[in-house]
Amino acid sequence: MTILLQVADSALAVASAAGSNPKEGISYLQLIMMGGLIMLPILLLSLISFYIFIERFLYIKNNAQPDKGLLSIVKEKVQTGKTSEALRLCENSSLPVARMLEKAIIRLGSSIRDIESAMENVAAVEVSKMEKNMGLLVGIAAVAPMLGFLGTVFGMIHTFQDIAANDNISIGVISGGIYQKMITSSAGLIVGIIAHIFYTILNSMIEKNVTTLELQAIDFLDILHKPVYEDQKA
Numbered sequence: 001m002t003i004l005l006q007v008a009d010s011a012l013a014v015a016s017a018a019g020s021n022p023k024e025g026i027s028y029l030q031l032i033m034m035g036g037l038i039m040l041p042i043l044l045l046s047l048i049s050f051y052i053f054i055e056r057f058l059y060i061k062n063n064a065q066p067d068k069g070l071l072s073i074v075k076e077k078v079q080t081g082k083t084s085e086a087l088r089l090c091e092n093s094s095l096p097v098a099r100m101l102e103k104a105i106i107r108l109g110s111s112i113r114d115i116e117s118a119m120e121n122v123a124a125v126e127v128s129k130m131e132k133n134m135g136l137l138v139g140i141a142a143v144a145p146m147l148g149f150l151g152t153v154f155g156m157i158h159t160f161q162d163i164a165a166n167d168n169i170s171i172g173v174i175s176g177g178i179y180q181k182m183i184t185s186s187a188g189l190i191v192g193i194i195a196h197i198f199y200t201i202l203n204s205m206i207e208k209n210v211t212t213l214e215l216q217a218i219d220f221l222d223i224l225h226k227p228v229y230e231d232q233k234a
Helices: 002-020 028-035 039-063 070-079 083-091 096-106 112-130 134-166 171-225
Strands: none
Touching: 039 112, 039 134, 039 171, 070 083, 070 096, 070 171, 083 096, 096 112, 096 171, 112 171, 134 171
16 A cells, blocks of 8 residues: 555656646657657658659649540541541540540551450550559558557667666656657658558549540440541542
8 A cells, every 4th residue: 555655646746747847849840859760761751652642643633634525526537537637636645545545546447356455455554654653652651650669669668778777667757758759659650641541542533534534435435336437548
């Protein structure tokens, strides 16, 4: 009972001291510094994730622009036998659908299955371009929390080494060490969560683009079941 009372008195003393001398005004930079060297790779991972997200977001959004009637015009040109004009329109466009239609027009005269397969291959290449560096976001989402936890473990080891060396088991020493080293776990979790959110947003945009490409391919293939006349050669 005496030991329990002493522990309670020690806890009250620490709480009283914390209340009379609160650590106010601690900046984010100070918190990062308190986290130790392990914060450097965590911060680096956060910068990489932001860079990947912004770069991929802009790329995917640019490739998701409306075709501005390109598909309808190309279909009309192909149906009237003006395949050379249709091909030229596709070559002058930078949209994924244009590259897919260009490959289909080049293959006109082959079986529908061959044309469809060629369009699928082009679409797969376009999707692969959109997914560039997406795997890094997945890796960051997994690695950042583990780095944070590793920093906390190292910090706890260091704290208990200090306790063993100084023969001091006061609550203030223990809580102070844990408080500082839990910062790395928090930072790692934050970076991991942000990276996962970034990946989810980008993946949703890519899936939307894939659906659009599939619908455009189906729309174009429908006209191949009708008679197609080649350009008249002079």
